[in-house]
Amino acid sequence: MKKFNISGVIISAGIALLTGFISSILSGNPSTVYKSLTLPPYSPPGWLFGVVWPILYILMGIAAYLIFISVSELADKRKALITYAAQLLVNFSWSIIFFRFQEYGLAVVVLALLLLLVTLTIMYFYDLNRLSACLLIPYYLWLIYAFYLNTGVFVLNYNAI
Secondary structure, eight states: OOOOOHHHHHHHHHHHHHHHHHHHHHTOOHHHHHHHSOOOTTOOOTHHHHHHHHHHHHHHHHHHHHHHTSOSOHHHHHHHHHHHHHHHHHHHHHHIIIIISOOHHHHHHHHHHHHHHHHHHHHHHHHHOHHHHHHTHHHHHHHHHHHHHHHHHHHHHGGGO
16 A cells, blocks of 8 residues: 555545535535425434535545555556546435435435445455445445435325425
């Protein structure tokens, strides 16, 4: 592994955080939309999302940085980081689809694609740096929970569309 550089970690985590921040801005008013929905059982309070997502983005950024500095084959690193970037792009689009456009069914499909991409990212990261893969596990678990919530919102609010 190359030398760990705190500036690199900050930049990598900053990219992930900025992606989430811009997505949030483009999503309109998520808290108003969330409060207006009929929610499935075990739905969290709206404020929790603002706590959880930054933590997950920071973990994602650290994981990507560990892959970036790994001494793995360039082709393997490239494949892993391209998959990471693809999942980050799909993650970016989900909030906009769900909150701005309130397309809950499409958002379920986007989350399914996101889960697939994160699964691949974890697999590719695991082959290069096990810690980086482990850092993505909380994100993956949160996405499974989000998939449940999104599916519930779609089912419970279908007639309201």
